[in-house]
Amino acid sequence: MRVVLNGHGHELEEPATVSSAVAAIGAQPPAHGLAVAVDGEVVPRGDWERTPLADGQRVEVLRAVQGGA
Amino acid sequence: MSRTTPADAHEATAGPLEVAGRRLTSRLIIGTGGFRTLESIEAAVEASGAELATVALRRVDPSARGSIVDVLRDAGCDLLPNTAGCFTARDAVTTARLAREALATDWVKLEVIGDDRTLLPDPAETLVAAEQLVADGFVVFPYTNDDPVLASRLEQAGCAAVMPLGSPIGSGMGIRNPYNLRMIVAAASVPVILDAGIGTASDAAIAMELGCDGVLLASSVTRAENPARMARAMRLAVEAGRLAHEAGRIPRRLYGEASTPTEGLPDLDG
Numbered sequence: 001m002r003v004v005l006n007g008h009g010h011e012l013e014e015p016a017t018v019s020s021a022v023a024a025i026g027a028q029p030p031a032h033g034l035a036v037a038v039d040g041e042v043v044p045r046g047d048w049e050r051t052p053l054a055d056g057q058r059v060e061v062l063r064a065v066q067g068g069a
Numbered sequence: 070m071s072r073t074t075p076a077d078a079h080e081a082t083a084g085p086l087e088v089a090g091r092r093l094t095s096r097l098i099i100g101t102g103g104f105r106t107l108e109s110i111e112a113a114v115e116a117s118g119a120e121l122a123t124v125a126l127r128r129v130d131p132s133a134r135g136s137i138v139d140v141l142r143d144a145g146c147d148l149l150p151n152t153a154g155c156f157t158a159r160d161a162v163t164t165a166r167l168a169r170e171a172l173a174t175d176w177v178k179l180e181v182i183g184d185d186r187t188l189l190p191d192p193a194e195t196l197v198a199a200e201q202l203v204a205d206g207f208v209v210f211p212y213t214n215d216d217p218v219l220a221s222r223l224e225q226a227g228c229a230a231v232m233p234l235g236s237p238i239g240s241g242m243g244i245r246n247p248y249n250l251r252m253i254v255a256a257a258s259v260p261v262i263l264d265a266g267i268g269t270a271s272d273a274a275i276a277m278e279l280g281c282d283g284v285l286l287a288s289s290v291t292r293a294e295n296p297a298r299m300a301r302a303m304r305l306a307v308e309a310g311r312l313a314h315e316a317g318r319i320p321r322r323l324y325g326e327a328s329t330p331t332e333g334l335p336d337l338d339g
Contacts (some may be wrong), residue, residue: 005129006128006129007107009187011261016320025129025131026131030202030316033136033138033171033172034129034171035126035165035167035168035170035171036167036170037167040163042163042166042167044133044170045170051308060128061129061173062126062127062128062167062171063126063127063136064124064125064126064136064137064138064148064150064168064171064172065124065125065126065127065130065133065137066102066103066104066107066110066125066127066137067100067101067102067122067124067126067127067151067153068098068100068102068123068124068125068151068169068178068180068287069102069123069151069238069264069265069284069286069287069288
């Protein structure tokens with residue numbers, strides 16, 4: 001299945017969940033401080049494992065960075 | 070006339086900033102946008118004495134090393150996530166929810182920009198987003214124009230503070246409309262935190278002298294030639310401005326007024 005992961009097309013093995021997408025990003029530790037939106041809706045961390053992804057969905061995996069005032 | 074002993078004067082440090090049930094000893098809040106390295110953030114945050122620092126949310130960069138969250142927490146700073154980069158209420162609300170998820174805080178600096186050249190806030194979208202976020206249990210710190218009516222609407226919407234700009238973000242133009250700022254301060258019953266436009270220490274002092282409860286700044290420190298030194302300057306300026314405000318300045322006069330008594334002047338005519 002192909003999703004749009006942080007703006008880039010990405011193949012995920014089926015069945016894929018939000019957790020698979022987070023793993024595919026390959027963030028360096030610490031892994032805490034991440035947040036996920038699927039098609040513009042926030043998916044709470046506790047739901048990552050049981051939230052399935054469908055072909056073509058947009059997944060954003062975000063974390064805090066320096067920014068703003 | 071009350072007398073101030075040297076000991077009293079020494080103890081007369083500016084009072085804390087009480088906001089949303091929290092007490093911040095430092096009235097300076099630091100933004101982390103524009104620092105070149107995590108090390109320079111650490112040094113500047115330390116020098117600033119700030120207890121609250123903004124962070125933004127962006128896509129995970131797998132190659133990035135280190136974490137700003139760890140750096141700020143090690144420096145004793147709490148995090149104030151912002152919605153920088155949002156142009157609609159919808160995006161800002163979603164970003165705030167993501168920040169709550171990522172950082173386990175209900176506090177959010179709401180920033181909805183209306184125009185990417187001036188970076189001025191979009192008042193209509195900001196108010197809509199503030200109402201939704203308050204209803205969703207957030208502690209909202211809205212970045213706003215220096216408009217007393219809008220500031221009052223944001224307070225009525227339940228925001229924890231109002232954060233009017235001095236001038237556009239990153240412009241370093243200081244406080245362009247001190248009269249509006251005074252009106253905002255006079256009307257507000259939540260803290261007023263000057264946000265955006267500070268260029269150098271005197272700008273921060275003026276904001277505090279005008280009665281602002283705090284100052285939030287980033288570029289003036291992060292883009293200074295020596296960020297840690299400027300951070301220290303800002304700390305002193307905020308403290309000095311607050312003390313001056315609490316002390317009560319003399320009125321401005323067109324003509325001079327002698328401070329030396331005129332009684333007892335000798336007649337020295339020859």
